[in-house]
Amino acid sequence: MSDMTSTADAPRSPGRPRSVRADEAIIEATLDLLAEGSTIEALSIEAIAARAGVGKATIYRRWAGKDALLLDALRRLKGVMAQPAGHSVRDDLVLLVGAIGKNVDPRAAKIMPCLAPAVNRSADQFQLYQNIISPRRQLMREVLRRGIDEGVLRADIDVEVTMALLTGPMLIQRVLQWNPDLDEQTLPERVVDAVLEGIQVR
């Protein structure tokens, strides 16, 4: 909670304490509205307040503005990372690729595409985005390195390019619905196998 008054280490301030229910309601309302199709900039504090059953002042008491609120709301969304089992490199990759764009919160899928423009226009939001995905990239990087060490993968591959190779197809499909005819269910497996084997005759 970057912009919220910290409640943990405070020496206990006088007066009525902030309502935790309001905190929750505001964040939830924000995410709900986004998931219902509102774009980031169409989202208004007034709409959030109304949806949360909260006065506008209650929001402004906690956050400096829409950006700060959004930052906190999106942080709630990222969910847990998939944890590869570590037995088979192929299976681990299928798991990681399948986890791309899949979060615990079903609203995430609707919200993600909205972030694409923001990411390229604000350095802050770009950093936030990188912070979320870089640990996931690291996870995949480790699996690939392990594959090289175990002799399953060639030692001369470019790990970074390979990650883009595995991630890209899944991301454009989940975020952009790039090709409506592609079956999203079996895609992770087919992507991993194709990258592993190559498409060239040999």
Added chain:
Amino acid sequence: MSDMTSTADAPRSPGRPRSVRADEAIIEATLDLLAEGSTIEALSIEAIAARAGVGKATIYRRWAGKDALLLDALRRLKGVMAQPAGHSVRDDLVLLVGAIGKNVDPRAAKIMPCLAPAVNRSADQFQLYQNIISPRRQLMREVLRRGIDEGVLRADIDVEVTMALLTGPMLIQRVLQWNPDLDEQTLPERVVDAVLEGIQVR
């Protein structure tokens, strides 16, 4: 020009004809404003009119609203498709992959990410997007089929998945700047070679 009064087949209406200069100026102003960082919904008819040096009425006389205008403006943007030479399958693929997200109009690169949210929220915009990319997909499909026929590519590959494999990495890099460390210049070549050869030890 879906929403504009057609000027070609009309039997010549009386009065002063529509100014072609105004047509151009409005479209150009729209694209310029988008390329300068305005998001789709932040874009206002008033701003477009001011930028184009045109009265608001002149815009409303031609288009029903912002959506119709945007549709026409974006159509102007798609530019020319890359034309594979047809000698080497690998070189053709490198050319096609390198052309992803690269249009003749330099403004296109700035505008593209903005479309990601719109694509998933409106069936119309989704259709527009598909109309733009499907001929390009077809081009790549033909190159892959040719590769299979010539015996350069394996006959058992899934062509659709392979296209996603080639397109995805380039697209997430150009649109999302997915991995800032990846060199966009050499990426097409490296992606194509990796997909061709596979990463597995054999």
Added chain:
DNA sequence: GCGTTACGAGTCTGACCCGTATCGTATTGC
């Protein structure tokens, strides 16, 4: 020249929103 239509520029009404302030009320520590 005359009717017709388009032009740029501007006005006007009605939305919607931001961020602040102010109600009366509720909840805390002292």
Added chain:
DNA sequence: GCAATACGATACGGGTCAGACTCGTAACGC
């Protein structure tokens, strides 16, 4: 009980914008 702070609700001034409208002017066919 009392000061302090919170709450939801609402009002406020200031801003932007959509669309419809009005000017005086310009370009066309007849």
